Amino acid sequence: MRAFDVAGYVVADAAERVDVAAVWQFLSTQAYWGRWRRREDLAAQVRSAWRVVGVYRCDSGALVGFARAVSDGVSLAYLADVFITPGHRGRGLGKLLVAVMIDRGAGAGFHWLLHTADAHSMCAGFGFAPANPTSMERPGDRRTTTPPGQPPPVGRARQSFRRVHRAFDTLGRGRFSAGAGRLAALGKAILLRNKVEP
Numbered sequence: 001m002r003a004f005d006v007a008g009y010v011v012a013d014a015a016e017r018v019d020v021a022a023v024w025q026f027l028s029t030q031a032y033w034g035r036w037r038r039r040e041d042l043a044a045q046v047r048s049a050w051r052v053v054g055v056y057r058c059d060s061g062a063l064v065g066f067a068r069a070v071s072d073g074v075s076l077a078y079l080a081d082v083f084i085t086p087g088h089r090g091r092g093l094g095k096l097l098v099a100v101m102i103d104r105g106a107g108a109g110f111h112w113l114l115h116t117a118d119a120h121s122m123c124a125g126f127g128f129a130p131a132n133p134t135s136m137e138r139p140g141d142r143r144t145t146t147p148p149g150q151p152p153p154v155g156r157a158r159q160s161f162r163r164v165h166r167a168f169d170t171l172g173r174g175r176f177s178a179g180a181g182r183l184a185a186l187g188k189a190i191l192l193r194n195k196v197e198p
Contacts, residue, residue, distance in 0.1 A: 011100050013053045020046055022063040053101045055093050064088040067101045077107045079114040
């Protein structure tokens with residue numbers, strides 16, 4: 001465990017010290033990101049994180065800041081869920097939290113990624129910049145979460161195929177019937193290629 005003290009706070013990377021309930025309280029009520037998650041999803045993300053860093057009050061031990069990272073442990077890491085609770089902002093704790101996560105640990109020197117809507121200037125101070133033209137991203141389907149013990153949902157492909165197929169099946173009995181058949185065959189071929197039952 002690495003810990004850094006600063007004016008009444010300690011910043012530590014001890015996973016067992018993270019108060020998941022406090023992290024959930026902030027992320028589920030005040031964060032603009034990740035609101036699709038359930039508490040169990042967040043708990044699983046914290047448990048499986050490559051590294052978590054918390055900011056704690058020295059007097060009470062209460063968690064007032066948090067960040068987690070996902071990484072291959074060799075050269076690439078993603079910084080996520082970074083926050084300082086409102087009553088503790090303006091003291092440099094956010095900068096210290098990010099510095100501990102990316103520069104003072106095993107990830108120093110890694111290629112770091114993140115998404116943010118409001119922390120561009122702070123992150124730029126750590127070398128973050130807009131993605132270059134060679135970077136691409138495939139967003140996930142955050143509208144569907146998997147209940148514990150259930151297989152993952154098929155996602156948008158099956159839903160879209162069924163919606164289009166129903167529409168053409170309903171309307172396609174007349175002049176659209178040839179197009180509906182071709183579309184249905186194409187949709188089934190795509191689903192079968194991806195090993196999804198239509």
